Amino acid sequence: MIIGYVFSLETVYVLTGVTLLIFALMTFADGANPRRLGSGCFWLTLGITFMFGGVAPHWLTGSLVLFLVALDGLGQVGRGRVETDTAEKAEHARRLGKRIFIPVLAIPIVTFAFALIFRGVGMDVNRGALVGLGFGGVAAMIMCLKLTGGGARALMNEGRRLNEAMGAVNILPQLLASLGVIFTAAGVGSLIARGIQQIIPADNLFLLVLANCLGMALFTIVMGNSFAAFPVIATGVLVPLIVKPFGVNPAMAAIITLTAGSSGTLMTPMAANFNIVPAALLNMRDQYGVIKFQLPYALTMWSFHVLLLWLLIKVS
């Protein structure tokens, strides 16, 4: 009973919340960050939603989300500078060599072990993998401290460096998943589904699969983000028009739909981080050079997704 409580999802959320809290306190004290107040508040608030999200009233969590997004929208979330004593550490790093991989590899190993144990005792494997990720992170922290001899302060400071480098976009997947929930609550999905049904006969599986993958790729091309496209397409096309009426395996259909969007990411300048920034990093003459190279590959991969999804539904 107690073990079940310790190794629960809520525990790893609290641990993550504490980590964010420490990041926030360090950010508040970071003189090198011109936006330290806003940034500190952002990570502190996120930490609070992590620690108390399971028990706080929903209106409060929702209001805190609005506060988070307002801070980011006003440009108050920035990054500071984490100073490190490089000379001494370079020496230490040479001595450690490849052993530095051990703590990093511990994360997937612990994750996997938890998933297996949860399955073994007849509990939810999904939950096991997530709880394992949390404890894997903690185990890796301990191993890293022992191995490198770096202090707890350095540990958290380096974590904060990575976290601030990614910035507020860190919470985007969580926000997109929430947007999907609201789309569902508002009935946006059934609306899109009805629109598509006026064009495509409900029994024409191939055309529906085609529309599903095409919609996913087009939305991704326009938005530059397949994670943003997925909730719309899944709610409006995949689930109401394909998964439910044809009794399709939802895991299979969903993951193939998601990567059909990745083909779109390869084709769009909107996904600047992946296609335009690299062209600049490499000093390419043509800023669209990467996209042009990827285009035939992306179109072939996309066609493969359409055929694979259609065939897997056909044979099942």
Next chain:
Amino acid sequence: MNIQDLLKLAGVAIVVVGLALRLRTTLVVVVAALVTGLVSGLPLFSHEGFFQNLPYLTKPGQTGVINTLGKAFADNRLMTLFIITLPAIGLAERYGLQEQSADLIRKIRAATVGRLQIIYQLFRALHGLMGIRLNGHPSFVRPLIFPMSVGAAQASDTDSVEKIKAANAAAENYGNFYGQNLSTVQAGILLVYSHMQALGLTVSVVDLVKYTLPIFAASVILAIIQFRWLDRALGKMAEAKR
């Protein structure tokens, strides 16, 4: 379709236009969520507690859009759980993680540009499998893969080098996009898992990874074909120069 129905699509339109205009992503997404809820006739807050006494903000019997947002955000904390892995990865980076990875890459003995790209793509997919999130363009592609590719190339004329650069960036993207879903804790898998849950369908993250396998296999085979063509094209360009 009546006007009321069309208005419900306002949220979708906001996301599409907002992201296309490169407005702040987090803000666009939450504004879209609020607008979708409000135009669908949902109140801001649920009719409970002290909100009952406030005018306009609630409607009896309906869940408020901010309540829904809060519940959804709390339910989806799993998407941002990876933050707990950052201290260990950060400290390991400080003690030479990237340098040691670079060392491994440098040990690659690839006879041709194309083969080097394939090996790098697999190396990148391995990161996905281990659940490591990383933007390899600045950390591996620019400082390592690009100079190594030029070193492996027969010709170093501008046209060849431009092609090589494009291939370097592509190998990173291919390995990243189609390799990341090989781990149960990556954002894509978790997004699909939680969104399907919200739609009332329970899927297993293990199944999601299982159905990624044919896609991953196709992504590698297709890359082998494309990078072989690249080798051939580079060879021809080198010959034409002679």
